[in-house]
Amino acid sequence: MIELEGLTKRYGEKLAVNNLTFTVRPGLITGFLGPNGAGKSTTMRMVLGLDHPTRGDVRIDGRHYDRLKDPLKYVGALLDAKAVHGGRTALNHLLCLAQSNGIARSRVHEVLDTVGLTSVARKKTKGFSLGMGQRLGIAAALLGDPRILMFDEPVNGLDPEGIHWIRTLMKSLAAQGRTVFVSSHLMSEMALTADHLVVIGQGRLLADTSMAEFIRQNARSYVRIRTPQREQLLDVLHEAGVTVVESGSGALEVDGDKAELIGELAARHRIVLHELSTQQASLEEAFMQLTAQVVEYHAHTDTLVDTWSRQVPRREWGADWKKGS
16 A cells, blocks of 8 residues: 655745645556646655655555665566666566565566566667567566556557556456556556546646546536437427437437436337437546646647648648638
């Protein structure tokens, strides 16, 4: 278990982490989300004692990281896959870590096999691809067979097979009762992986809740309906007190989870339905909605396009370009 209480970190005038209090519990995959500059990496570094808080406290199983004997046996972390001596082989990199924490040599070979690097174990890491370096970092996190795992962008550089593998691995670790804390910007992957979410923005806690509850609270869900008896259905729904919105695609939309009610009303009045489907908002939509006001770095694509359009001669836009189009 990881416990943060009033955790705060200031760098000069910059308040990177602002009074964070939450608990990362065992048996779950807890996703750690936030825009760039939100303070996620700083928070994870403070958990591992790499940065010291200005104020507040963070404990691992009730103790500070620097009080843990053989810390790799308590917590394994992947924060920066590039933090490896390029002149060492993958095998020697892991052996150095193992020897410093009283871990058997046999365990090194086990984790190399687990992450699929046995065939390149004696190659120097400076020649590793991004994905291979990521697998080596995961091997180092697993080395002490720890109860707590922390991963910062674990799928970075991995191919589809590797992404599926790390997702399955994290779920397996959580199912064993371990604490899994993972930060990622890939919302689609987080939606498939995380059970619980902690979301921060500008260093402050924005949400600490289950995946389903987070989406329910921060994004729209609705029922989409298509029918050849449009006017009749509108009258029936109006009489039942159901508010209907007409979408641009010709379908009807009703906010909330009212699919069963609508289906029963349609059946009772012998109205044919071509579609009756519940549309659930995505994690990405919910995240964007919640963090819209705390994004530190804003890109402006429209400005770039407008600048380009003024600089490029019209004849280069293609033969179909017409004045005023």
